[in-house]
Amino acid sequence: xxxxxxxxxxxxxxxxxxxxxxxxxxxxxxxxxxxxxxxxxxxxxxxxxxxxxxxxxxxxxxxxxxxxxxxxxxxxxxxxxxxxxxxxxxxxxxxxxxxxxxxxxxxxxxxxxxxxxxxxxxxxxxxxxxxxxxxxxxxxxxxxxxxxxxxxxxxxxxxxxxxxxxxxxxxxxxxxxxxxxxxxxxxxxxxxxxxxxxxxxxxxxxxxxxxxxxxxxxxxxxxxxxxxxxxxxxxxxxxxxxxxxxxxxxxxxxxxxxxxxxxxxxxxxxxxxxxxxxxxxxxxxxxxxxxxxxxxxxxxxxxxxxxxxxxxxxxxxxxxxxxxxxxxxxxxxxxxxxxxxxxxxxxxxxxxxxxxxxxxxxxxxxxxxxxxxxxxxxxxxxxxxxxxxxxxxxxxxxxxxxxxxxxxxxxxxxxxxxxxxxxxxxxxxxxxxxxxxxxxxxxxxxxxxxxxxxxxxxxxxxxxxxx
Ligand SMILES: [Zn+2]
Numbered sequence: 001x002x003x004x005x006x007x008x009x010x011x012x013x014x015x016x017x018x019x020x021x022x023x024x025x026x027x028x029x030x031x032x033x034x035x036x037x038x039x040x041x042x043x044x045x046x047x048x049x050x051x052x053x054x055x056x057x058x059x060x061x062x063x064x065x066x067x068x069x070x071x072x073x074x075x076x077x078x079x080x081x082x083x084x085x086x087x088x089x090x091x092x093x094x095x096x097x098x099x100x101x102x103x104x105x106x107x108x109x110x111x112x113x114x115x116x117x118x119x120x121x122x123x124x125x126x127x128x129x130x131x132x133x134x135x136x137x138x139x140x141x142x143x144x145x146x147x148x149x150x151x152x153x154x155x156x157x158x159x160x161x162x163x164x165x166x167x168x169x170x171x172x173x174x175x176x177x178x179x180x181x182x183x184x185x186x187x188x189x190x191x192x193x194x195x196x197x198x199x200x201x202x203x204x205x206x207x208x209x210x211x212x213x214x215x216x217x218x219x220x221x222x223x224x225x226x227x228x229x230x231x232x233x234x235x236x237x238x239x240x241x242x243x244x245x246x247x248x249x250x251x252x253x254x255x256x257x258x259x260x261x262x263x264x265x266x267x268x269x270x271x272x273x274x275x276x277x278x279x280x281x282x283x284x285x286x287x288x289x290x291x292x293x294x295x296x297x298x299x300x301x302x303x304x305x306x307x308x309x310x311x312x313x314x315x316x317x318x319x320x321x322x323x324x325x326x327x328x329x330x331x332x333x334x335x336x337x338x339x340x341x342x343x344x345x346x347x348x349x350x351x352x353x354x355x356x357x358x359x360x361x362x363x364x365x366x367x368x369x370x371x372x373x374x375x376x377x378x379x380x381x382x383x384x385x386x387x388x389x390x391x392x393x394x395x396x397x398x399x400x401x402x403x404x405x406x407x408x409x410x411x412x413x414x415x416x417x418x419x420x421x422x423x424x425x426x427x428x429x430x431x432x433x434x435x436x437x438x439x440x441x442x443x444x445x446x447x448x449x450x451x452x453x454x455x456x457x458x459x460x461x462x463x464x465x466x467x
Contacts, residue, residue, distance in 0.1 A: 020044055029121070035090060035097035038107065045111070045124065051095065058089075058096055062111050069106065071096050078110045104129060114174065128175055132157075136201055137181040140188035146212065147190040149203065153221040154181075161210035161225060169203040169225055190227055248318035248463050249292040251311060254279035255324035255358070258302030263327035263357070265439035272300065274442055275323040278430055281452035282323070289460055305359075309421040318466075319391060319459060320425035322418065324358055325442065327434040334435045335403060336451070338396040338410045339427045339456075340388035341418040348411065354429060355413035387424040387466070395426060395458030402454040411426035416454035424462070428455060 017028040020041055027044045030037045038058075042049050047062035051207055060067040073092040074084055085106060089098045098107070100122075104115050114129035115122045133156030137273040140147055151171060153159070158174035171178070178201040188195060192204040205211075214225040254275040256262035262271025275298070283293045294315060305376045312320040326337070339351065383401040392410035399405070410426075418425045430451050431438045432434075 002367070019118070020124060020318040021118060021121070022124040030094060031096075032090070032092040032097035033110065035092070035099050036103065037092055037094035037096075038089070038098045039095050040105065041103065041124075042107070045113070047111070049095070060107065065110050067107060069096075069098075076106050078106060079374045083324045098337040100392060110175075132176045133179050134173060135181050136178045136196070138186050138194050138201075138203070140189050140191060142185055142190065146226055147188050147209075149188070149191070149225040151201065151225070151228060153223075154220045156218070159216060159223050161211060161214040161223065163214070166210055166368040167205050167207070169205060169211045169214075169227060171223055173199045173201070175199075247290070247292045248466075249294065249315060250286050250407070250459060251294050251315060251317040251320045252279045252282055252286075253296040253312075253320065253322040255322060257297050257300055260302060263325055263433045265433040265442075266436055267443075269433060269438065269439060269443050271325045271327075271433060274302070274325050274430070274433070274448075277445075278448050278452050278455075279323050281449050282321075282455055285452050285456035286459065289456060291459075291463070305416045306420060309419065309425070312425075313422050317423050319464065320418075320421045320423055321395075321455065321459065322425070322427040323455075324427060324429050326354060326429040326432045327357065328353070328432055329434075331434055331436070333432050336396075336399040336431055337406050337429045338392040338399065339413050339415060339418075339429070340392040340410060341385065341412070341415060341421075341425065351411040351413040354411075355415050358427070359414075359416045369371070384422070384424050388418075388426060390465075391424045391459070391462045392426045394462040395428060395455055398454040398458040398461070399428075399451070402450055424466075 017030050018036060020027050020029050022044045022448050025044060027040050029040050039049055042060060042062075045062065047060055049060050051058055055070070057068050057070040061289050063438050065076070065079055067079075071089050074086075074088045076085055085102055087102055088098045089096050089102060091097075100115070108114055108124065109128040110128050110132075112126065112128050113124050114127055117123075117129045134157045137152045137154075139152070141150075149169070151159075157176040157277040158171050160174070162170040162172055170219075177199055180194060180201070182195050182370075190206050190209045192206055194204075195202050203225075208229055209227050212226045212228050212230065214223060216223050254272070256270075256272035256275060260272065262275070276299075279295055283295060286293045294311070294317070296311055297303050308322070309320060310316045327334070331351075337354070339354070389410065396410045415427050418427055431442050433439050433442065
């Protein structure tokens with residue numbers, strides 16, 4: 001492959017040195033058999049090879065790239081990724097010598113350069129000849145008027161969406177070639193095809209459909225695109241965000257309701273009644289602090305878990321707080337706990353148990369399509385997870401102070417009710433109904449008021465420092 005692109009070492013240089021040019025400067029590079037001393041070439045670029053006697057390796061640092069190789073070794077580390085090469089570097093009088101193929105593939109390409117032949121050697125030119133391959137997987141979720149496309153990358157790579165051609169969403173990869181993973185067939189009524197060519201992944205959209213917005217996320221690296229028909233008039237987004245800044249809206253979700261009673265204390269206190277009662281106190285407290293408040297239910301109604309966050313999303317709420325009460329087989333378990341969303345792992349066994357209990361609520365909808373759930377989650381909580389964690393910490397700190405509890409931190413668990421919320425969202429378990437002493441406290445109106453005040457103080461603390 002290299003031979004076809006580059007002439008072998010020029011005849012004029014046989015046995016002697018080869019001239020390398022870079023930005024008008026030139027250096028004479030000694031040959032070592034079929035290889036070339038690499039140190040002068042790096043020097044020409046302004047990069048340095050540092051030798052580590054302990055490891056026997058050479059490390060090249062150039063801009064934000066690192067390359068590590070060792071004489072006699074066919075494995076090289078390029079930007080922390082292990083690569084196998086056909087011909088190992090070898091020890092030489094000048095330190096280490098490499099083949100022209102190695103030089104271009106391993107050293108120059110990652111740094112964004114390639115070689116061109118000159119009469120007496122080579123010229124180093126901008127632009128990598130061998131962009132690294134990056135696997136991509138494209139998934140789609142169709143909604144009423146828009147489709148969310150999630151392009152997951154097998155590894156981190158700089159990608160940018162170009163949406164200047166109507167009907168096309170082109171994701172351009174800087175220094176990488178996308179390779180489509182076809183084991184996950186894409187189905188969407190707004191996508192015609194997905195193709196990869198050179199450094200572009202091209203998503204062909206159906207008639208009249210355009211990219212509405214896009215953003216990149218990390219862990220795992222992915223690009224999220226929202227496509228649909230462009231609205232005829234510009235949306236009054238600035239107004240909305242102004243209003244949002246003027247008066248933050250807190251959506252309070254009293255857990256359970258209707259047939260779904262939730263946990264129950266030994267003396268018959270039901271979680272659904274306790275959560276509504278605390279929610280009402282919390283609403284009053286937040287209103288008094290100057291915030292707008294909405295409850296997901298104001299009486300003994302049944303609500304699907306997904307409808308609760310859907311309401312918060314529709315209202316463009318600033319934060320979402322779901323209230324619950326815990327139950328445990330360990331009747332001594334007590335105290336309030338604040339949770340935020342995790343994709344699949346709970347932070348410990350107790351957190352996992354709490355999530356199982358709450359997820360089992362009646363009226364849960366939207367299950368049975370885990371891929372769609374995953375995309376929704378990607379769209380929603382992933383972006384605000386750090387904010388959710390901060391909100392959880394602020395609320396838990398106030399609860400700890402109130403209850404005089406040692407700080408146990410906040411927990412993460414896969415609660416369905418937090419899934420899909422597009423704003424910072426937490427779930428507060430206000431106490432254990434399974435603990436007789438605590439259940440008695442929880443039934444007390446004064447205690448409920450203090451709990452509500454602590455949660456409100458935590459929310460306020462968060463909102464004051466929110467971006
Ligand atoms: Zn509950």
